[in-house]
Amino acid sequence: MIALGNVSRRFGKLEAVKDLTLEIRQGEIFGLVGPDGAGKTTTLRMLAGLLDPTEGTVRVAGLDVGRNLDVVKDRIGYMAQKFGLYGDLTVEENMLFYSDLFGIEVELRDRLMNEFLQMTRMAPFRTRPAAKLSGGMKQKLALMCTLLHRPQVLFLDEPTNGVDPLSRRDFWEILYRLAKEGMTILVSTAYLDEAERCDRVGLMHKGRLIECDSPDALKSRLAHVCFLAKYEDLREARRRLLAAPGVLEAVPAGAAVHVYLEDDARREDVERATGGVTLRPLQPAMEDVFIALIRREERRAAA
Ligand SMILES: Nc1ncnc2c1ncn2[C@@H]1O[C@H](COP(=O)(O)OP(=O)(O)OP(=O)(O)O)[C@@H](O)[C@H]1O
Ligand SMILES: [Mg+2]
Structure with a gap:
Protein backbone atom coordinates (compact mmCIF):
# COMPACT_ATOMS: atom_id res chain seq x y z
CA MET A 1 0.00 0.00 0.00
CA SER A 214 9.37 -5.57 14.24
CA PRO A 215 9.99 -4.38 17.81
CA ASP A 216 10.83 -7.94 18.91
CA ALA A 217 13.26 -8.50 16.08
CA LEU A 218 15.00 -5.19 16.79
CA LYS A 219 15.28 -6.06 20.46
CA SER A 220 16.71 -9.50 19.89
CA ARG A 221 19.10 -8.16 17.27
CA LEU A 222 20.50 -5.66 19.78
CA ALA A 223 20.39 -7.92 22.85
CA HIS A 224 24.09 -8.86 22.64
CA VAL A 225 25.23 -5.24 22.96
CA CYS A 226 22.92 -4.15 25.81
CA PHE A 227 24.09 -4.58 29.42
CA LEU A 228 23.25 -3.56 32.92
CA ALA A 229 26.00 -2.30 35.23
CA LYS A 230 25.67 -2.37 38.99
CA TYR A 231 28.28 -0.64 41.10
CA GLU A 232 28.33 1.11 44.47
CA ASP A 233 29.00 4.50 42.88
CA LEU A 234 26.95 4.86 39.72
CA ARG A 235 28.51 8.14 38.63
CA GLU A 236 31.95 6.63 38.90
CA ALA A 237 30.79 3.52 37.04
CA ARG A 238 29.43 5.66 34.26
CA ARG A 239 32.61 7.71 34.02
CA ARG A 240 34.76 4.57 33.76
CA LEU A 241 32.43 2.92 31.26
CA LEU A 242 32.38 5.93 28.97
CA ALA A 243 36.18 5.97 29.00
CA ALA A 244 36.46 2.26 28.13
CA PRO A 245 37.02 1.23 24.51
CA GLY A 246 34.01 -0.43 22.88
CA VAL A 247 31.40 1.43 24.93
CA LEU A 248 28.91 3.40 22.83
CA GLU A 249 26.94 4.89 25.69
CA ALA A 250 26.18 4.47 29.38
CA VAL A 251 22.99 6.00 30.75
CA PRO A 252 21.63 6.07 34.31
CA ALA A 253 18.47 4.00 34.76
CA GLY A 254 17.15 3.89 38.30
CA ALA A 255 19.67 2.14 40.57
CA ALA A 256 21.74 0.89 37.63
CA VAL A 257 23.40 2.02 34.43
CA HIS A 258 22.38 0.78 30.98
CA VAL A 259 25.44 0.17 28.84
CA TYR A 260 25.56 -0.23 25.06
CA LEU A 261 28.61 -1.74 23.43
CA GLU A 262 29.88 -1.66 19.90
CA ASP A 263 28.91 -4.64 17.82
CA ASP A 264 32.31 -6.31 18.03
CA ALA A 265 33.22 -5.30 21.59
CA ARG A 266 33.62 -8.03 24.22
CA ARG A 267 32.00 -7.71 27.59
CA GLU A 268 35.04 -9.13 29.48
CA ASP A 269 37.35 -6.60 27.82
CA VAL A 270 35.10 -3.75 28.85
CA GLU A 271 34.83 -5.04 32.41
CA ARG A 272 38.62 -5.30 32.62
CA ALA A 273 39.09 -1.79 31.21
CA THR A 274 36.80 -0.32 33.86
CA GLY A 275 38.69 -2.02 36.68
CA GLY A 276 35.82 -3.80 38.33
CA VAL A 277 32.48 -2.68 36.93
CA THR A 278 30.53 -5.84 36.14
CA LEU A 279 28.13 -6.09 33.23
CA ARG A 280 25.07 -8.28 33.20
CA PRO A 281 22.93 -9.10 30.19
CA LEU A 282 19.98 -6.77 29.74
CA GLN A 283 16.69 -7.58 28.07
CA PRO A 284 16.51 -4.41 25.96
CA ALA A 285 13.40 -2.25 25.70
CA MET A 286 12.71 -0.08 22.65
CA GLU A 287 14.44 2.79 24.38
CA ASP A 288 17.66 0.76 24.69
CA VAL A 289 17.41 -0.24 21.03
CA PHE A 290 16.89 3.36 20.02
CA ILE A 291 19.84 4.76 21.97
CA ALA A 292 22.19 1.94 20.95
CA LEU A 293 21.33 2.32 17.25
CA ILE A 294 21.62 6.11 17.23
CA ARG A 295 24.99 6.04 19.01
CA ARG A 296 26.23 3.30 16.68
CA GLU A 297 25.21 5.39 13.69
CA GLU A 298 26.89 8.52 15.08
CA ARG A 299 30.08 6.58 15.70
CA ARG A 300 29.96 5.25 12.14
CA ALA A 301 29.39 8.71 10.68
CA ALA A 302 32.30 10.12 12.69
CA ALA A 303 34.70 7.35 11.60
N1 LIG B 1 10.48 23.45 3.90
C1 LIG B 1 11.72 23.28 4.38
N2 LIG B 1 12.73 24.09 4.00
C2 LIG B 1 13.97 23.93 4.48
N3 LIG B 1 14.35 22.95 5.33
C3 LIG B 1 13.39 22.11 5.76
C4 LIG B 1 12.03 22.23 5.31
N4 LIG B 1 11.31 21.25 5.90
C5 LIG B 1 12.17 20.55 6.68
N5 LIG B 1 13.42 21.07 6.58
C6 LIG B 1 14.62 20.53 7.28
O1 LIG B 1 14.71 19.16 6.98
C7 LIG B 1 15.14 18.41 8.11
C8 LIG B 1 14.13 17.34 8.45
O2 LIG B 1 12.96 17.97 8.97
P1 LIG B 1 11.63 17.17 9.35
O3 LIG B 1 10.63 18.21 9.71
O4 LIG B 1 11.29 16.23 8.27
O5 LIG B 1 12.12 16.37 10.63
P2 LIG B 1 11.25 15.56 11.71
O6 LIG B 1 11.89 14.22 11.81
O7 LIG B 1 9.83 15.62 11.36
O8 LIG B 1 11.55 16.38 13.06
P3 LIG B 1 10.57 16.65 14.34
O9 LIG B 1 10.70 15.46 15.22
O10 LIG B 1 11.21 17.87 14.97
O11 LIG B 1 9.21 16.91 13.84
C9 LIG B 1 15.35 19.44 9.22
O12 LIG B 1 16.72 19.76 9.28
C10 LIG B 1 14.51 20.61 8.78
O13 LIG B 1 15.03 21.82 9.29
MG1 LIG C 1 8.18 16.35 12.33
Whole structure:
Protein backbone atom coordinates (compact mmCIF):
# COMPACT_ATOMS: atom_id res chain seq x y z
CA MET A 1 0.00 0.00 0.00
CA ILE A 2 2.99 2.27 0.55
CA ALA A 3 6.18 2.03 -1.48
CA LEU A 4 9.09 4.42 -1.38
CA GLY A 5 11.89 3.70 -3.86
CA ASN A 6 15.27 5.41 -3.34
CA VAL A 7 13.57 8.62 -2.27
CA SER A 8 15.62 11.71 -1.46
CA ARG A 9 14.51 15.23 -0.68
CA ARG A 10 16.84 18.21 -0.57
CA PHE A 11 16.16 21.69 0.73
CA GLY A 12 19.00 23.70 -0.79
CA LYS A 13 22.14 22.07 0.55
CA LEU A 14 20.38 20.11 3.24
CA GLU A 15 19.39 16.54 2.44
CA ALA A 16 16.37 16.04 4.70
CA VAL A 17 15.65 12.51 3.41
CA LYS A 18 18.37 10.31 1.92
CA ASP A 19 17.83 7.31 -0.33
CA LEU A 20 14.81 5.97 1.50
CA THR A 21 13.39 2.64 0.36
CA LEU A 22 10.46 1.15 2.25
CA GLU A 23 7.37 -0.97 1.61
CA ILE A 24 4.37 -1.23 3.88
CA ARG A 25 1.60 -3.76 3.35
CA GLN A 26 -2.12 -3.39 3.80
CA GLY A 27 -3.36 -3.44 7.39
CA GLU A 28 0.07 -2.80 8.83
CA ILE A 29 0.78 -0.21 11.52
CA PHE A 30 4.23 1.14 10.77
CA GLY A 31 5.94 3.46 13.23
CA LEU A 32 8.49 6.05 12.19
CA VAL A 33 10.73 7.13 15.04
CA GLY A 34 13.76 9.37 15.16
CA PRO A 35 15.13 12.47 16.86
CA ASP A 36 14.11 16.03 15.93
CA GLY A 37 14.97 16.85 12.35
CA ALA A 38 15.43 13.18 11.33
CA GLY A 39 13.18 13.64 8.29
CA LYS A 40 9.91 12.10 9.52
CA THR A 41 7.63 14.99 8.57
CA THR A 42 9.38 15.42 5.23
CA THR A 43 8.76 11.73 4.49
CA LEU A 44 5.08 11.95 5.44
CA ARG A 45 4.58 15.11 3.40
CA MET A 46 6.02 13.41 0.33
CA LEU A 47 3.71 10.43 0.87
CA ALA A 48 0.71 12.74 1.21
CA GLY A 49 1.64 14.51 -2.03
CA LEU A 50 2.34 17.83 -0.34
CA LEU A 51 6.00 17.78 -1.27
CA ASP A 52 7.78 16.39 -4.35
CA PRO A 53 10.79 14.14 -3.84
CA THR A 54 14.03 15.39 -5.36
CA GLU A 55 14.72 11.82 -6.45
CA GLY A 56 12.98 8.46 -6.34
CA THR A 57 9.46 7.12 -6.54
CA VAL A 58 6.58 7.49 -4.11
CA ARG A 59 3.64 5.13 -4.54
CA VAL A 60 0.55 4.92 -2.34
CA ALA A 61 -2.44 2.61 -2.77
CA GLY A 62 -0.96 1.38 -6.04
CA LEU A 63 -0.51 4.79 -7.63
CA ASP A 64 2.40 7.13 -8.23
CA VAL A 65 1.58 10.05 -5.93
CA GLY A 66 3.07 12.81 -8.11
CA ARG A 67 1.25 11.70 -11.26
CA ASN A 68 -2.14 10.82 -9.78
CA LEU A 69 -2.53 13.28 -6.97
CA ASP A 70 -6.26 13.81 -7.52
CA VAL A 71 -7.06 10.12 -7.19
CA VAL A 72 -4.52 9.48 -4.45
CA LYS A 73 -5.89 12.34 -2.34
CA ASP A 74 -9.18 10.49 -1.96
CA ARG A 75 -7.42 7.34 -0.76
CA ILE A 76 -5.24 8.87 1.90
CA GLY A 77 -5.78 10.70 5.16
CA TYR A 78 -3.04 12.98 6.45
CA MET A 79 -3.05 14.30 9.97
CA ALA A 80 -0.32 16.94 10.13
CA GLN A 81 1.86 17.59 13.16
CA LYS A 82 -0.25 20.73 13.62
CA PHE A 83 -3.66 19.76 12.31
CA GLY A 84 -6.04 22.62 11.53
CA LEU A 85 -8.99 22.54 13.87
CA TYR A 86 -11.25 25.56 14.24
CA GLY A 87 -11.31 26.54 17.91
CA ASP A 88 -14.58 28.50 17.71
CA LEU A 89 -16.38 25.65 15.99
CA THR A 90 -17.78 22.73 17.96
CA VAL A 91 -16.68 19.13 17.55
CA GLU A 92 -19.62 18.53 15.24
CA GLU A 93 -19.07 21.71 13.24
CA ASN A 94 -15.41 20.87 12.66
CA MET A 95 -16.47 17.51 11.27
CA LEU A 96 -19.14 19.10 9.09
CA PHE A 97 -16.57 21.54 7.76
CA TYR A 98 -14.18 18.75 6.76
CA SER A 99 -16.89 16.61 5.22
CA ASP A 100 -18.00 19.58 3.08
CA LEU A 101 -14.41 20.06 2.05
CA PHE A 102 -14.32 16.47 0.79
CA GLY A 103 -17.82 16.70 -0.70
CA ILE A 104 -19.24 13.82 1.32
CA GLU A 105 -22.95 13.25 0.86
CA VAL A 106 -25.21 13.99 3.81
CA GLU A 107 -26.43 10.48 4.57
CA LEU A 108 -22.98 8.94 4.60
CA ARG A 109 -21.63 11.89 6.53
CA ASP A 110 -24.17 11.54 9.32
CA ARG A 111 -23.61 7.80 9.57
CA LEU A 112 -19.82 8.18 9.76
CA MET A 113 -19.98 11.05 12.23
CA ASN A 114 -22.09 8.98 14.59
CA GLU A 115 -19.90 5.95 14.16
CA PHE A 116 -16.70 7.92 14.84
CA LEU A 117 -18.18 9.73 17.83
CA GLN A 118 -19.03 6.34 19.34
CA MET A 119 -15.69 4.81 18.47
CA THR A 120 -13.72 7.67 20.03
CA ARG A 121 -16.17 8.10 22.94
CA MET A 122 -16.50 11.74 21.96
CA ALA A 123 -20.31 11.74 21.59
CA PRO A 124 -20.88 13.60 24.89
CA PHE A 125 -18.72 16.45 23.63
CA ARG A 126 -20.23 16.99 20.19
CA THR A 127 -21.37 20.54 20.96
CA ARG A 128 -18.21 21.63 22.76
CA PRO A 129 -15.99 24.19 20.96
CA ALA A 130 -12.74 22.59 19.83
CA ALA A 131 -10.73 25.21 21.74
CA LYS A 132 -12.21 23.89 24.98
CA LEU A 133 -11.27 20.24 24.46
CA SER A 134 -8.40 18.53 26.28
CA GLY A 135 -5.26 17.75 24.29
CA GLY A 136 -6.23 14.12 23.82
CA MET A 137 -9.76 15.02 22.70
CA LYS A 138 -8.43 17.54 20.18
CA GLN A 139 -6.29 14.81 18.64
CA LYS A 140 -9.25 12.45 18.48
CA LEU A 141 -11.29 15.14 16.75
CA ALA A 142 -8.46 15.72 14.26
CA LEU A 143 -8.38 11.98 13.60
CA MET A 144 -12.16 11.88 13.01
CA CYS A 145 -11.86 14.76 10.54
CA THR A 146 -9.07 12.86 8.76
CA LEU A 147 -11.22 9.71 8.51
CA LEU A 148 -14.40 11.24 7.10
CA HIS A 149 -13.57 10.59 3.47
CA ARG A 150 -12.81 6.96 4.34
CA PRO A 151 -9.13 6.78 3.35
CA GLN A 152 -7.39 3.44 2.77
CA VAL A 153 -4.07 4.74 4.00
CA LEU A 154 -3.52 6.93 7.02
CA PHE A 155 -0.50 9.18 7.63
CA LEU A 156 -0.25 10.48 11.18
CA ASP A 157 2.52 12.87 12.17
CA GLU A 158 3.14 12.67 15.94
CA PRO A 159 -0.60 12.46 16.60
CA THR A 160 -0.25 12.02 20.35
CA ASN A 161 2.42 14.59 21.06
CA GLY A 162 1.83 16.12 24.50
CA VAL A 163 -1.16 13.87 25.20
CA ASP A 164 -1.37 12.12 28.59
CA PRO A 165 -0.62 8.37 28.75
CA LEU A 166 -4.24 7.24 29.24
CA SER A 167 -5.52 9.26 26.31
CA ARG A 168 -2.63 8.00 24.24
CA ARG A 169 -3.64 4.45 24.97
CA ASP A 170 -7.18 5.34 23.96
CA PHE A 171 -5.94 6.78 20.70
CA TRP A 172 -3.99 3.61 19.97
CA GLU A 173 -7.03 1.43 20.61
CA ILE A 174 -8.68 3.33 17.77
CA LEU A 175 -5.67 2.80 15.51
CA TYR A 176 -5.73 -0.95 16.20
CA ARG A 177 -9.36 -1.09 15.29
CA LEU A 178 -8.80 0.79 12.03
CA ALA A 179 -5.88 -1.45 11.09
CA LYS A 180 -7.95 -4.53 11.83
CA GLU A 181 -10.56 -3.24 9.40
CA GLY A 182 -7.80 -3.12 6.76
CA MET A 183 -6.50 0.40 6.99
CA THR A 184 -2.76 0.89 6.47
CA ILE A 185 -1.23 3.26 8.98
CA LEU A 186 2.08 5.08 8.96
CA VAL A 187 2.55 6.97 12.20
CA SER A 188 5.49 9.00 13.42
CA THR A 189 6.01 9.21 17.13
CA ALA A 190 8.45 10.44 19.74
CA TYR A 191 7.14 7.91 22.28
CA LEU A 192 8.96 4.62 22.37
CA ASP A 193 6.13 2.83 24.16
CA GLU A 194 4.11 3.64 21.04
CA ALA A 195 6.85 2.31 18.79
CA GLU A 196 6.45 -0.90 20.77
CA ARG A 197 2.82 -1.09 19.67
CA CYS A 198 3.61 -1.03 15.94
CA ASP A 199 3.89 -4.09 13.70
CA ARG A 200 7.14 -2.66 12.40
CA VAL A 201 9.30 0.27 13.35
CA GLY A 202 11.62 2.32 11.18
CA LEU A 203 14.31 4.32 12.89
CA MET A 204 15.31 7.51 11.07
CA HIS A 205 18.43 9.47 11.80
CA LYS A 206 19.63 12.50 9.82
CA GLY A 207 17.48 11.62 6.83
CA ARG A 208 18.41 7.94 6.70
CA LEU A 209 16.36 4.92 7.65
CA ILE A 210 18.99 3.15 9.74
CA GLU A 211 16.94 0.14 10.92
CA CYS A 212 13.54 -1.26 10.16
CA ASP A 213 11.90 -4.35 11.68
CA SER A 214 9.37 -5.57 14.24
CA PRO A 215 9.99 -4.38 17.81
CA ASP A 216 10.83 -7.94 18.91
CA ALA A 217 13.26 -8.50 16.08
CA LEU A 218 15.00 -5.19 16.79
CA LYS A 219 15.28 -6.06 20.46
CA SER A 220 16.71 -9.50 19.89
CA ARG A 221 19.10 -8.16 17.27
CA LEU A 222 20.50 -5.66 19.78
CA ALA A 223 20.39 -7.92 22.85
CA HIS A 224 24.09 -8.86 22.64
CA VAL A 225 25.23 -5.24 22.96
CA CYS A 226 22.92 -4.15 25.81
CA PHE A 227 24.09 -4.58 29.42
CA LEU A 228 23.25 -3.56 32.92
CA ALA A 229 26.00 -2.30 35.23
CA LYS A 230 25.67 -2.37 38.99
CA TYR A 231 28.28 -0.64 41.10
CA GLU A 232 28.33 1.11 44.47
CA ASP A 233 29.00 4.50 42.88
CA LEU A 234 26.95 4.86 39.72
CA ARG A 235 28.51 8.14 38.63
CA GLU A 236 31.95 6.63 38.90
CA ALA A 237 30.79 3.52 37.04
CA ARG A 238 29.43 5.66 34.26
CA ARG A 239 32.61 7.71 34.02
CA ARG A 240 34.76 4.57 33.76
CA LEU A 241 32.43 2.92 31.26
CA LEU A 242 32.38 5.93 28.97
CA ALA A 243 36.18 5.97 29.00
CA ALA A 244 36.46 2.26 28.13
CA PRO A 245 37.02 1.23 24.51
CA GLY A 246 34.01 -0.43 22.88
CA VAL A 247 31.40 1.43 24.93
CA LEU A 248 28.91 3.40 22.83
CA GLU A 249 26.94 4.89 25.69
CA ALA A 250 26.18 4.47 29.38
CA VAL A 251 22.99 6.00 30.75
CA PRO A 252 21.63 6.07 34.31
CA ALA A 253 18.47 4.00 34.76
CA GLY A 254 17.15 3.89 38.30
CA ALA A 255 19.67 2.14 40.57
CA ALA A 256 21.74 0.89 37.63
CA VAL A 257 23.40 2.02 34.43
CA HIS A 258 22.38 0.78 30.98
CA VAL A 259 25.44 0.17 28.84
CA TYR A 260 25.56 -0.23 25.06
CA LEU A 261 28.61 -1.74 23.43
CA GLU A 262 29.88 -1.66 19.90
CA ASP A 263 28.91 -4.64 17.82
CA ASP A 264 32.31 -6.31 18.03
CA ALA A 265 33.22 -5.30 21.59
CA ARG A 266 33.62 -8.03 24.22
CA ARG A 267 32.00 -7.71 27.59
CA GLU A 268 35.04 -9.13 29.48
CA ASP A 269 37.35 -6.60 27.82
CA VAL A 270 35.10 -3.75 28.85
CA GLU A 271 34.83 -5.04 32.41
CA ARG A 272 38.62 -5.30 32.62
CA ALA A 273 39.09 -1.79 31.21
CA THR A 274 36.80 -0.32 33.86
CA GLY A 275 38.69 -2.02 36.68
CA GLY A 276 35.82 -3.80 38.33
CA VAL A 277 32.48 -2.68 36.93
CA THR A 278 30.53 -5.84 36.14
CA LEU A 279 28.13 -6.09 33.23
CA ARG A 280 25.07 -8.28 33.20
CA PRO A 281 22.93 -9.10 30.19
CA LEU A 282 19.98 -6.77 29.74
CA GLN A 283 16.69 -7.58 28.07
CA PRO A 284 16.51 -4.41 25.96
CA ALA A 285 13.40 -2.25 25.70
CA MET A 286 12.71 -0.08 22.65
CA GLU A 287 14.44 2.79 24.38
CA ASP A 288 17.66 0.76 24.69
CA VAL A 289 17.41 -0.24 21.03
CA PHE A 290 16.89 3.36 20.02
CA ILE A 291 19.84 4.76 21.97
CA ALA A 292 22.19 1.94 20.95
CA LEU A 293 21.33 2.32 17.25
CA ILE A 294 21.62 6.11 17.23
CA ARG A 295 24.99 6.04 19.01
CA ARG A 296 26.23 3.30 16.68
CA GLU A 297 25.21 5.39 13.69
CA GLU A 298 26.89 8.52 15.08
CA ARG A 299 30.08 6.58 15.70
CA ARG A 300 29.96 5.25 12.14
CA ALA A 301 29.39 8.71 10.68
CA ALA A 302 32.30 10.12 12.69
CA ALA A 303 34.70 7.35 11.60
N1 LIG B 1 10.48 23.45 3.90
C1 LIG B 1 11.72 23.28 4.38
N2 LIG B 1 12.73 24.09 4.00
C2 LIG B 1 13.97 23.93 4.48
N3 LIG B 1 14.35 22.95 5.33
C3 LIG B 1 13.39 22.11 5.76
C4 LIG B 1 12.03 22.23 5.31
N4 LIG B 1 11.31 21.25 5.90
C5 LIG B 1 12.17 20.55 6.68
N5 LIG B 1 13.42 21.07 6.58
C6 LIG B 1 14.62 20.53 7.28
O1 LIG B 1 14.71 19.16 6.98
C7 LIG B 1 15.14 18.41 8.11
C8 LIG B 1 14.13 17.34 8.45
O2 LIG B 1 12.96 17.97 8.97
P1 LIG B 1 11.63 17.17 9.35
O3 LIG B 1 10.63 18.21 9.71
O4 LIG B 1 11.29 16.23 8.27
O5 LIG B 1 12.12 16.37 10.63
P2 LIG B 1 11.25 15.56 11.71
O6 LIG B 1 11.89 14.22 11.81
O7 LIG B 1 9.83 15.62 11.36
O8 LIG B 1 11.55 16.38 13.06
P3 LIG B 1 10.57 16.65 14.34
O9 LIG B 1 10.70 15.46 15.22
O10 LIG B 1 11.21 17.87 14.97
O11 LIG B 1 9.21 16.91 13.84
C9 LIG B 1 15.35 19.44 9.22
O12 LIG B 1 16.72 19.76 9.28
C10 LIG B 1 14.51 20.61 8.78
O13 LIG B 1 15.03 21.82 9.29
MG1 LIG C 1 8.18 16.35 12.33
